[in-house]
Amino acid sequence: MSTRENSYTEAEALNLLAQLERILDLDPLIDEVGFIHPSQFATLKEEIGDSLSSEDRDHESTSFWIRDHKLGISTQILIPVYKAAKHAFISALRQYKTPGNFSGKSQDDTLAIEVMIHSKALLLLSCDFATAWNSRKLIVSNKRLLPILMDELHLSALVLSYSPKSEQAWSHRRWVINMISRNCSTLQWIIERESELVEKIAERSKMNYRAWNHRCWLVSFMTREQVLDELKKSRNWSGLHVADNSCFHYRR
Template sequence: MNEDLVSGGIYSDLLNQFEIILDSDPLIDEVGFIHPSQFATLNAEAGSSLTTSDSNSLQCIDVANQENASFWVRDHKLGISTHVLLPLYKAAKHAFMSALVQHKVLENPLETSGDKSNLLQFSSSCNSIESKVMRHSRALILLSCDFGTAWNSRKLIVSKQQHMSTFIDELLFSGLVLSYSPKSEQAWCHRRWVIKMIAQKCSALEEIVRKESELVEQIAEV
């Protein structure tokens, strides 16, 4: 595949569209891969129950009605066309690896100036690159759930930030991966690690364990 198409062409645009969808609906709780022939059926089913007040559904239908549709989103469910899986994966991998290289450079600077303005600029650059790594790793993992480097990069950044909200987001994200790949070893390992980190910071571990048990039961019933 032409590298220019991956890094700056139509496949980059495809990745951008995918990531915008993920950003716009953080409550997506199920992912599926759909043959292009199924989009018409999904649109028909969605249209029969669509109301004019349901702006979120209207937006999703617009996405799915595009010619050669790539994505379908409604009621926090995301469908990805099997037709775009390979180019989307390659674009996500390229973007992630590029961001990861930048992150490693910032994590190991050759020189560190004590000037306050330089330190602030350096901190801002780190935050920006970390956001890119998290964003692109999310897309990549959803397309290749056992991509260990992507999971490890998330673990590195999350452990550095030590924000409870970020740990909760990681639980939700790993749950999303398990919605379509319930046997993903990387997703389960990441989830166990997140729970251990939360246990060190939060006394309400019983509630987390209860929800975890419910998730396991739901997956076992599938």
């Protein structure tokens, strides 16, 4: 652990967390997250987009990088921001779950939003934080709105962009799809996109049995035509990736 990682004050860590959460709020279409060594920021500085204000851009050049819906986070700030996010999340969740702590529905909604905001930041820093995933399930299950469920698919895909073998993220996607399947006319379209996501991730992450197991699970939601199409796609894919046995497991 570097000296700089230990030198952030609590206020500085909270400020960095606020910046991260603001970036995520300003660009809801971010589809990829990565972690960048501080030495790389000088090279990337010229490529920084205009999605943030000029006031934030100087700090972004040393802590965050965002361009074309791709987010880079400095490895130097991971530990202090993680600690700040964890503390903020646990505090918000405790308030949300405390009986009699609400003055009304609006207060309940406010606390739920705080839990969702902090848990999102936390999961982008620590993808297997089960309590954060479970808190999102709790809140989403109380609302059961399709846009919120689609947001959960987007978040888990974002996590998988940097941790493609995260069992928690794959499990969360299955939970969301089960929720959607109860009342959704566009389920087959979602299943098709889900299968495409698995193939995309499998291209980047070799021998990813978690991804292919997820695709196996999707078969139960597919029509006969979709299953036949999957067999054709997987045959072509296995022909191009003969050393990746995970695809053969899927075909069985």
